[in-house]
Amino acid sequence: MSRKMKDKIVYGIIGLAALFTVGILLYIIGFIVSNGWKMIDWNFLTRQWDTETRYVQLPVLNEGTDGFNKLGFKIGKTIYQKDTDKVETTCITDIRNKKIKATLMTENRKTYELVPTDRKYTIKKGFYIKKIDGVYVHELPLEEVEQVINAIETDKVTLTVVRPGGGIVDTLTTTLVIIGLTLIIASPIGILSAIYLTEYAKKGVFVRIIRFATESLSGIPSIIYGLFGFIFFVELLKFKTSILSGSLTLTIILLPIIIRQTEESLKTVPQSYREGSFGLGATKLQTIRKIILPSAIPGIIVAVILSIGRIIGESAALLFTAGTTAHLFTGFLNSGATMTVNAYMITREMNNLEGACAFGIIILVVILMLNILSKLISKKLRKQ
Amino acid sequence: MKLNGDCIIKIEETENRFEASEEQVSDTERVNMRSNKKREIIERCVEKIFLINACVAIFCVIAITFYIFYKGLDPFYTSQSENSYSIIKFLTGIRWNPAGHEFGIFHMIIGSILSTAGAIIIGVPIGLLTAVFIAEIAPKPIKKIVTPAVELLAGIPSVLYGMFGLGVIVPIIRQISPLQAGQSMLAAVSVLMIMILPTVVAISENAIKSVPHSYKEGAYALGASKIQTIFKVIIPAAKSGIIAGIVLGIGRAIGETMAVMMVAGNVVGGLPDSLWSPVRPLTVNIAIDMMYAPKGLHKNLLFSTGVVLFVFILIINLVLNRITSKAGEKQ
Numbered sequence: 001m002s003r004k005m006k007d008k009i010v011y012g013i014i015g016l017a018a019l020f021t022v023g024i025l026l027y028i029i030g031f032i033v034s035n036g037w038k039m040i041d042w043n044f045l046t047r048q049w050d051t052e053t054r055y056v057q058l059p060v061l062n063e064g065t066d067g068f069n070k071l072g073f074k075i076g077k078t079i080y081q082k083d084t085d086k087v088e089t090t091c092i093t094d095i096r097n098k099k100i101k102a103t104l105m106t107e108n109r110k111t112y113e114l115v116p117t118d119r120k121y122t123i124k125k126g127f128y129i130k131k132i133d134g135v136y137v138h139e140l141p142l143e144e145v146e147q148v149i150n151a152i153e154t155d156k157v158t159l160t161v162v163r164p165g166g167g168i169v170d171t172l173t174t175t176l177v178i179i180g181l182t183l184i185i186a187s188p189i190g191i192l193s194a195i196y197l198t199e200y201a202k203k204g205v206f207v208r209i210i211r212f213a214t215e216s217l218s219g220i221p222s223i224i225y226g227l228f229g230f231i232f233f234v235e236l237l238k239f240k241t242s243i244l245s246g247s248l249t250l251t252i253i254l255l256p257i258i259i260r261q262t263e264e265s266l267k268t269v270p271q272s273y274r275e276g277s278f279g280l281g282a283t284k285l286q287t288i289r290k291i292i293l294p295s296a297i298p299g300i301i302v303a304v305i306l307s308i309g310r311i312i313g314e315s316a317a318l319l320f321t322a323g324t325t326a327h328l329f330t331g332f333l334n335s336g337a338t339m340t341v342n343a344y345m346i347t348r349e350m351n352n353l354e355g356a357c358a359f360g361i362i363i364l365v366v367i368l369m370l371n372i373l374s375k376l377i378s379k380k381l382r383k384q
Numbered sequence: 385m386k387l388n389g390d391c392i393i394k395i396e397e398t399e400n401r402f403e404a405s406e407e408q409v410s411d412t413e414r415v416n417m418r419s420n421k422k423r424e425i426i427e428r429c430v431e432k433i434f435l436i437n438a439c440v441a442i443f444c445v446i447a448i449t450f451y452i453f454y455k456g457l458d459p460f461y462t463s464q465s466e467n468s469y470s471i472i473k474f475l476t477g478i479r480w481n482p483a484g485h486e487f488g489i490f491h492m493i494i495g496s497i498l499s500t501a502g503a504i505i506i507g508v509p510i511g512l513l514t515a516v517f518i519a520e521i522a523p524k525p526i527k528k529i530v531t532p533a534v535e536l537l538a539g540i541p542s543v544l545y546g547m548f549g550l551g552v553i554v555p556i557i558r559q560i561s562p563l564q565a566g567q568s569m570l571a572a573v574s575v576l577m578i579m580i581l582p583t584v585v586a587i588s589e590n591a592i593k594s595v596p597h598s599y600k601e602g603a604y605a606l607g608a609s610k611i612q613t614i615f616k617v618i619i620p621a622a623k624s625g626i627i628a629g630i631v632l633g634i635g636r637a638i639g640e641t642m643a644v645m646m647v648a649g650n651v652v653g654g655l656p657d658s659l660w661s662p663v664r665p666l667t668v669n670i671a672i673d674m675m676y677a678p679k680g681l682h683k684n685l686l687f688s689t690g691v692v693l694f695v696f697i698l699i700i701n702l703v704l705n706r707i708t709s710k711a712g713e714k715q
Contacts, residue, residue, distance in 0.1 A: 007611040014521060017513030021585065022533045024578055028540065028548045035551065189437045196434035212705075213441040219632075219701045220448065220694075221639020223667045227690045228448045230674070231455055252444045259441065285427050313541030316641040316667070320674045344543045344642055353551050360544050367539045371532070 032364060036357030039166075044358060047167025049326035049342060053130065055114050056102035056121050057158050068096045069149050071157065075129065077142060080164060090137050090145050091128045092161075099124050105158060114158055123161055131160035166355070168362060170328040174243065174336035177329050178322065179311050181247040182254065183304060189251070190258025191300060197259070198266040199288055218256035222317040225249055229321035244332045246322025253317060254307045261306060265299020265381070266292060298381045305374040309367055315340045339363055449694070456691035459684045467681045474688060479653035480669065482682045489689055491655050495663030496696075498656060499569055499644070500637040503576035508630055510577075511584030512619075518585070519592040520614055538582035546646030549575040554647055561660045567649035570659040575643050580633035587632060591625020592618055628707050635700045639693070641667040666693045 064070050076093035079086050104121040105114040129145075130138045133152065137145045193210070201207045229249030239245040269292050277287040315338070323335025326342050337345065343359035346352045460471040469487055477488015518530050553574050558566030595618050603613040619626065649662020650672060656663050670686050670693075677683040 003609060003612075007609050010611045010615075011521070014513045014517050017510045018517035018522070018530055020510055021514045021537070021581055022530055024581075025533045025537045025540075027552070028544065028578075031548055031552055032544060189440050192434050192437035193441060196431075196438040200431055200434055201438070210438050210441060213445040215705075216445050216701055217441060219635055219697055219704070221635075221641065221667065221697065223639065223641040223670050224448065224452065224690055224694060224697070227670060227674070227687060228451055231451045231687075232447065252448075255441050255444065283423055283427055285430050309539055313539070313543075315541065315543050316671060319671060324675070340541050340543050343547070344646075347543075347547055347550060347646065353547060356543075356547055357551075360547060363541060363544065367541075368536065371536055371539055375532075 029364065032357045032360040035354050036359070036361045039354055039358035040361060043164070044167050046169065047165060048163075048170040048328055049165050049167060050170070051165035052163040053160065054121055054163070055105035055107070055158060055160055056123065057105055057114075057116050057156055058100060058102040058123075060152055060155050060157050066096075068094070069146065070152060071149060071159075072096045072100060073123075075142065075145060075149075078126075078128070080128070081166075088139060089128045089130075090140065090142070092123065092125055095123070095125055102159070124163075126164060128162040128164060129159060130162055131158075133158055168339065168359065170326045171337055171339045171342045171359070172362075173329045174322075174327070175312060175338040175340075177332075177336075178243055178247050178250065178318075178338060179308055181243065181332065182250045182311055183307060185247060186251040186254040186307065187258060187300075187304060190255050190303070191262050193255075194259045194262035194266060195288060195292075198263055199284070199292065214256040214259050217252065218260075222253060222314060225253055226317040226320055228252075229317060234321060240333060241321065241323045241335045242333045243322055243329070243336055246318045246338075247332075249317050249321045250311055250314060253314065254310060257306055257310060258303045261303030262296065262300050265296040265302070268299070268381075269295045298377050302374045302377050302381075305370050305377070309370045312338070312363060312366055313340060314338075315344055452687060452690050452694055455684055456687035456689075456694075459681055459688060467684065469681060469685060474685065475692075478655055480664070481652055482673070482677070487682075487685045488653070489666065489669065489692065491651075491653060492664050492666045492669050492689070493692065494655055495569065495648070496638055496665040496667070496693075499572040499576060499648070499663060499665060500634055502569070502573035502659070503580055503637045504630065504634060506573065507577035507580045507633065508584055511581045511629070511633070512588050512626060514581070515585045515588035515592055516614055516619075519589050520610070520618070534582050534585045537578075538586065542579065542640060542643040543646075545575055545579055546643035549643060549647040557660075563660045565649065565660070565662065567647055567662055568660050569648065569656050569663045571647040571649075572644050572663060572665070573659070575647050576637045576640060579640060579643060580637050583633045583636055584629045587629030588622070588626045591622035591629070594625065595621045624707055624710060628704060631700055631704045631707065635697060635704075638665075638696055638700070639667060641671050644668055645671055666696075 058071060061070050061072060068074055072095065073092045074094040075090055077088050078091040079088055081087075100123040101120045102123055103116045104119040105116050107113070108115050128138070130136070132145075132148050133154075135148055137148055140148075197207060197210060201210075226249065229245055229252075233239045233245035233248050234241055239248070273291050273295065274287055277291045278284075282290070318338060318341050322338065322341070324337050324341055324345050325335065326337045327334065329336060339359050340363060343356040343363070346359075347356040459467060459469045460474075462468045474487055474489060475493075476490050477486060478491040479486045479488050480492070481487075514530070514534070518527055518534075522530060549571055553571050554566035556566075557568055557571050558564060561568060561570075599617050599621055600613055603617045608616065644665055645668045648665060648668060650664045650668055651662045652664070654661075666689050669689050673682065673686050677686060
């Protein structure tokens with residue numbers, strides 16, 4: 001075979017390899033978008049993930065006004081996905097005063113009777129009504145439900161209401177809170193150590209040890225971080241499975257990224273800036289604060305953006321440090337699943353690949369935007 | 385003479401002025417001395433603060449190593465009989481059955497090594513050729529598509545790779561597999577192969593780009609074609625960088641958890657006998673069982689699994705260190 005032919009074949013193989021790499025990326029994106037886009041609607045963006053059923057008690061008005069019924073709202077029918085079937089259910093379509101503050105009820109453990117508590121529970125538009133005073137109205141036709149409501153003669157009524165789930169709000173807030181908390185802890189540590197490494201440390205054993213430590217940290221798989229976070233933060237420091245434990249675990253994961261990126265950007269600050277500043281009589285600290293940090297800020301921002309991407313993508317380290325069930329954020333010592341962890345849980349536990357892909361789309365969009373943003377900033381940096 | 389005298393007077397005058405200003409200087413200097421001392425203390429304190437922050441990374445490495453080993457080695461030397469387990473049984477057993485008090489991880493070690501090896505065998509050539517394409521062959525507009533694509537591939541979270549594997553790769557394998565099961569070692573290999581691509585591409589590309597231009601020119605001058613130059617000159621010259629990329633890829637593949645967990649099948653026992661059989665890599669064992677394992681032997685043995693994984697990673701890190709320091713010496 002002639003050399004030309006051979007070369008052409010090899011060119012072809014190289015092209016195919018590159019095509020494969022790009023093609024697989026497009027295939028992954030296409031797969032996630034085509035499976036998930038049907039799920040993304042207003043409800044997905046405004047609801048929480050978990051479906052919540054509550055017993056509540058509310059006062060009965062003497063008679064309805066302006067088309068609102070005795071209980072102060074209008075009802076209608078809506079369709080929801082129950083496992084694999086679509087089921088029609090009764091839901092609240094409009095409320096006279098926007099929302100109803102009802103009294104939350106709990107079940108007495110011995111008698112199984114419902115007793116009112118001191119807590120209030122807000123009923124909003126879109127909630128499903130499952131039972132009225134013990135009568136199932138879930139799948140009844142609308143007229144019959146109206147009849148049930150009109151037949152109420154007591155001055156208080158007990159409802160079983162369902163707040164529909166399937167949305168992103170709770171996992172999104174958890175993700176944002178974890179991003180914020182982790183960055184607040186990790187970026188000062190990372191930036192200050194990078195400053196120490198580039199500005200103060202003299203070449204020697206100590207610097208080599210720090211470098212070895214950061215390099216080793218970046219090589220450790222996230223599941224090991226998860227194990228460590230579990231023993232150290234969850235069990236030893238007694239932070240429980242919580243957002244705080246998750247953030248602290250993520251902090252360790254991010255350290256090498258932040259340190260390396262910041263170091264890189266500090267190294268690009270010309271030596272002459274430092275010399276000039278020292279020459280004018282500035283101290284080292286003044287030089288760092290007024291001369292070096294301002295010129296290194298774009299690089300530090302890139303480090304932060306990369307860290308955000310890493311936090312959003314992380315799941316193995318969060319499984320047993322931050323928890324796997326979706327809750328709305330209520331405190332740093334409570335557990336909560338991030339979007340990525342929730343996407344895993346709904347694929348694995350509920351076999352709901354479409355729901356997971358809907359989360360996948362949101363995650364992909366965020367990561368794409370972060371990628372573009374960091375590109376733009378580093379491009380600007382290079383121009384300078 | 386007269387002129388001279390004038391000069392002398394002038395000099396005296398200036399000297400007088402000098403003395404006066406010297407007195408002023410010493411005044412401000414005294415103030416300066418005080419603030420200098422304060423400044424010096426602040427400077428020193430700040431340096432210490434920087435130093436402490438730099439030590440956090442060291443502390444983390446030590447703490448992680450200590451705690452994982454401390455917990456993980458506990459079952460092998462503890463005196464409580466209900467919490468102890470033989471290390472030989474642990475490392476050579478091929479069944480993980482917590483309910484039956486069987487905790488063998490040999491099949492997981494084999495599963496981890498085989499799926500990583502498979503991913504490397506398929507992924508490295510593709511990644512290396514893609515790197516060659518980006519660094520040497522692609523015209524600029526195409527390069528502008530491929531490079532960001534590789535970067536985006538690196539940024540996709542592993543859960544999404546797992547979803548892709550579960551939704552696309554597993555059904556395909558289910559159709560062609562003689563075992564009629566999609567979740568298999570082959571699925572794990574395929575997903576891992578895709579996941580190591582960006583690492584291999586990025587690092588090989590850097591290595592190829594840092595080969596001195598004169599090598600290429602020399603090869604061309606000797607009459608070599610572009611392809612010959614790439615494969616006979618550039619890739620051998622970039623060897624250490626490429627190997628570093630491969631080693632990093634191995635590290636990523638062996639430590640990957642979520643994506644593998646979704647496609648590997650996660651069997652409790654038995655050595656894999658073909659690409660079609662399901663596997664349970666070490667990472668997956670930790671992730672699955674940690675969610676429900678009660679405190680005690682079962683949980684501690686998950687940390688032991690972590691120790692085995694950690695030893696693998698340590699070896700990989702050492703090899704990587706060797707390679708990079710060798711490359712540094714050459715330059």
